[in-house]
Amino acid sequence: MSDPVNPGPVLELKGIQQSFKEVGGGRLDVIKSAELALYPGEMVALIGPSGAGKSTLLHITGMLEKPLAGEVIVSGQSSRDMSDDRRTALRRNTMGFVYQYHHLLPEFSALENVVVPQMIAGKSRKAARPRAVELLTRVGLGARLEHRPGKLSGGEQQRVAIARALANAPKVLLADEPTGNLDLHTADDVFAMLTELVKGFGVACLIATHNLEIARRMDRVVTIREGVLEAVSVG
Template identity: 55%
Template sequence: MNSGAENTIAPVVALKGVTRSFEQGGVTIDVLRGVDLAIMPGEIVALLGPSGSGKSTMLQAIGLLEGGFGGHIGIAGTAAEKLDAAGRTALRRDHLGFVYQFHHLLPDFNALENVMMPQLVRGANDAEASARANDLLTALGLGARLDHRPSQLSGGEQQRVAVARGLANRPELVLADEPTGNLDEHTADKVLDEFLRLVRGEGSAALIATHNERLAAKMDRVVRLNEGKLG
């Protein structure tokens, strides 16, 4: 008899009818017009769309980075739209990781410290945070660069540190917004390959926004944002 256990796995993120509009010059601009999406544990999804299509807005919705969104945003089984600001902050801290096009590293801290920081904020002690940061950076080929500040690292190395930071708290879902868009093609390929390898090794899911079809093809599934809806 089929117990149905295989059907009990819940998505890491579930969007239903998500909307977002902006007012500009007295005109309402509908950026998201009823987005539906489910991402399962461990699944790596490419979010494709041209510049200005709303990819960043959609990531902001899932990342709980600002208000103004309509519809249902479920993160790890919790309805984010029902939470207050403190609840959304805790949900974001405990379940999500972020990697941006520009690394946004803290300039006064070295690579190891930058990756330790989100762990310390979450409550890890120095030894735990340092060991985890060391492991991630070494896995990304930066074992000899741990004590270098961002200004002493190349663009590709800086983005590798940002990748390690995004994975530091073992998030169930990593949100990446054009994570290699600021790199040359050769470096972008290497960093993305390392990013995907590390995400898969960690068992995290990921939603990666890109306009690059070739990079999107490296992922498990592709969804396309067009006129405010996914196709």
């Protein structure tokens, strides 16, 4: 039985390894060993230089890419031997994604951009609307529901993207440089809002970032050093 005071991890990486073929026939070991547990309401920063394997690790964590070895366990379910369809269903039901560029549907309003993923998950448009309105209001866009992305600022677009990522009440939120395209003031506001939502909804959150100031504000920091994932201190 799980402990309601000290709940177990929502997501675990166990023995993750990944390598790629190089031109000439060799292999490049990108991830030699990755062990990680993510807990409800926790924000973990993933830092490291470009090319170290941060995006690869995020893709594996999000079950968008299969590792060479090891397993991803979400809500007690190992995805290692799952079919592609089962893995897709598990990802859709438990995970949300935020990228550096918002990838909003330009022809749809902010509201519709948050309604669509719920409809893909099986809700009707009518049933999906209240959740979309709630999330957009919480990210400060309650007065801009009908605005298309082109009529929103960069920070507002990323707020819509975060609301969209939370639309299906995921247990895990994965973000790749979510404030990378924003100016410092806007980035700070967006990160503060993201933190409030993660803590409020009890979502486990892993964020890849080059911004050490933002990393310092998270609960833990990990990095990839020579293919090995390890905990670090950034002061």
